[in-house]
Amino acid sequence: MKVVIIGGVATGPKVAARLRRLSPEADITVIDKGSIVSYGSCGLPLFLGNLVPKIEDLRKTSAGLVRDTQYFDGTKGIKVLTQTEALAIDRAKKKVKVRSLEKGEVWELDYDYLVLATGTKEVKPPIPGLEAQNVFTVRHLDAAAQIRDLIREKKVKHATIIGAGLIGIEVADALNSPRLKVMLCESQPRVLAKLLDPDIALLVEDKMLKRGVDLRLNCRVQKLEKDEEGKVCGVVINDEKIATDLVIVAVGGQPEVALAREAGLTIGETGAIQVNQRMQTDDPFIYAGGDCVEQINTVTGHKTFVPLASTANKQGRVIADNIAGIPSEFPAISATTAFQAFDLNVGRTGLGEAQAKELGFEVLTSISTGLDAAHFYPVHGAVTLKLIAEKATGRLLGAQVCGIGEAIKRLDVLATVLKFKGTIKDIQGLDLSYAPPFATAIDVLIHAANTWENKQKGVVETITPFELMEMLNRKENITLVDVREPEETKANPVQGANTVVIPLGELRKRYEEIPQDSHVITVCELGIRGYDAACFLQSKFPRVGFLEGGMSTWGALGYKLGK
Numbered sequence: 001m002k003v004v005i006i007g008g009v010a011t012g013p014k015v016a017a018r019l020r021r022l023s024p025e026a027d028i029t030v031i032d033k034g035s036i037v038s039y040g041s042c043g044l045p046l047f048l049g050n051l052v053p054k055i056e057d058l059r060k061t062s063a064g065l066v067r068d069t070q071y072f073d074g075t076k077g078i079k080v081l082t083q084t085e086a087l088a089i090d091r092a093k094k095k096v097k098v099r100s101l102e103k104g105e106v107w108e109l110d111y112d113y114l115v116l117a118t119g120t121k122e123v124k125p126p127i128p129g130l131e132a133q134n135v136f137t138v139r140h141l142d143a144a145a146q147i148r149d150l151i152r153e154k155k156v157k158h159a160t161i162i163g164a165g166l167i168g169i170e171v172a173d174a175l176n177s178p179r180l181k182v183m184l185c186e187s188q189p190r191v192l193a194k195l196l197d198p199d200i201a202l203l204v205e206d207k208m209l210k211r212g213v214d215l216r217l218n219c220r221v222q223k224l225e226k227d228e229e230g231k232v233c234g235v236v237i238n239d240e241k242i243a244t245d246l247v248i249v250a251v252g253g254q255p256e257v258a259l260a261r262e263a264g265l266t267i268g269e270t271g272a273i274q275v276n277q278r279m280q281t282d283d284p285f286i287y288a289g290g291d292c293v294e295q296i297n298t299v300t301g302h303k304t305f306v307p308l309a310s311t312a313n314k315q316g317r318v319i320a321d322n323i324a325g326i327p328s329e330f331p332a333i334s335a336t337t338a339f340q341a342f343d344l345n346v347g348r349t350g351l352g353e354a355q356a357k358e359l360g361f362e363v364l365t366s367i368s369t370g371l372d373a374a375h376f377y378p379v380h381g382a383v384t385l386k387l388i389a390e391k392a393t394g395r396l397l398g399a400q401v402c403g404i405g406e407a408i409k410r411l412d413v414l415a416t417v418l419k420f421k422g423t424i425k426d427i428q429g430l431d432l433s434y435a436p437p438f439a440t441a442i443d444v445l446i447h448a449a450n451t452w453e454n455k456q457k458g459v460v461e462t463i464t465p466f467e468l469m470e471m472l473n474r475k476e477n478i479t480l481v482d483v484r485e486p487e488e489t490k491a492n493p494v495q496g497a498n499t500v501v502i503p504l505g506e507l508r509k510r511y512e513e514i515p516q517d518s519h520v521i522t523v524c525e526l527g528i529r530g531y532d533a534a535c536f537l538q539s540k541f542p543r544v545g546f547l548e549g550g551m552s553t554w555g556a557l558g559y560k561l562g563k
Ligand SMILES: Cc1cc2nc3c(=O)[nH]c(=O)nc-3n(C[C@H](O)[C@H](O)[C@H](O)COP(=O)(O)OP(=O)(O)OC[C@H]3O[C@@H](n4cnc5c(N)ncnc54)[C@H](O)[C@@H]3O)c2cc1C
Pocket: 006, 007, 008, 009, 010, 011, 012, 031, 032, 033, 034, 041, 042, 043, 044, 045, 084, 085, 086, 087, 117, 118, 119, 120, 138, 139, 167, 256, 259, 289, 290, 291, 292, 307, 308, 309, 310, 311, 312, 338, 339
């Protein structure tokens, strides 16, 4: 059996390796346009930030062997042709026409099964000057190595990143230092617009600003300017010229489907290759997987395009199984995505709030913050969770997390609940582990579900940070009651609103200091004391609510109000 695999980064090598285990006799050839195959592109920002010391580390197996052509040939018996481009597929003759990019030779490879693992192609925004030197994308090892060399040679004092999506932010974190000023330009009014709801994205934005990133939102990059040597030396944004030494374009990619399209295979509504659950295209002898194919969303059942290495690798295994004669299907995805930047662990799974509403769900959300470990354990951090669920039934539709604490453990539990069509009640009933280093006695995730249920049952009014901001903008008659301890208030005062400060322990004696005729909104650090305070004040005042997530979420909005 002859198997040709086009694309050698994540999906392709995964298909090849699994197939080799299942079919020792199969003749497997992987071809790639690039000179390096099978590397962890997800680790490129870590390399830029010096957390991965050498670029070769991204090419190694866990046993320390570099996955180069010799490794694939010698250890796996897989032929890998680098700098070899697939030009066309002849489906009738089951041949792929290929060309050596080094020597220019053109020849044909026969196949019994063909696998398309062509990934994405870079999107180049129409900005004049992108051809200048020191303008990069962060997709390939050589570009990352060049960027790090420039920084090490102290040739870069100012870097401009275009695009505040996941990769732009990871790279901003990697480069940002007292010696290197990072300017992050985003055309949207907020960061991470495709990934997170505004309230959670704002937490990341706030952290970046506090770390000194020059964040330019609603920013139109008009052109790049170059010096007499052809190196980029300036960027013009919103008619302002800013000197810069390095530009990184991180505006995303599009599925690479040219070969598939020309071969007459169906391209789906998302622009990626359409496959069935066995990862077959509409030619049963041609499989496709990874960043070039579309998937099905777990919650909606609709087609979606979410390019991720986790999906790519799992699809690679399914393809290999099917070629080897083991029936295998790839399920729907929840688009579960995680990243770490500016010490925050951030992620999402399922639908965002706006997306769920657009799809016609009647949605109730809650935001709550708690600790990832017992407060008396030496290492603990806050985690903010947003739950998005169907109001009437409590069916989980999506979730987003952010915090310096262990947020991703909770995200993965939520992704599991989502997968099994679970509800808020199911989360409340989860038998999660507890010991002080790992959780609080009621895990922050269960606390989040309890908060959602309280909100659904109307135990007490809750106000989201954005609702509070709108109330303040409308100049509503509000009294914010800060129930934290004096030192907490001093260290992190409520910005952008007038407050009455009464620590929770004194509230029962001093509540009469609060004006009777206003809408009382209690605030604390994480939301828990604010909730307690609101429950008490409900019996004393006509309208009382508490700020969801407390200062942990409101702090991010302070500067928006022009503090
Ligand atoms: C900086 C960065 C960070 C990331 N972080 C994460 C993360 O944390 N988590 C996560 O899940 N995902 C992450 N991703 C996404 C992840 O890297 C991709 O989902 C994954 O690489 C997809 O693998 P693939 O093999 O399908 O496609 P690709 O990695 O795009 O590889 C496709 C290969 O096919 C080759 N090719 C295309 N056409 C031809 C042709 N005609 N002939 C020959 N060769 C061809 C290309 O040259 C390329 O080498 C990140 C990506 C980047 C760039």
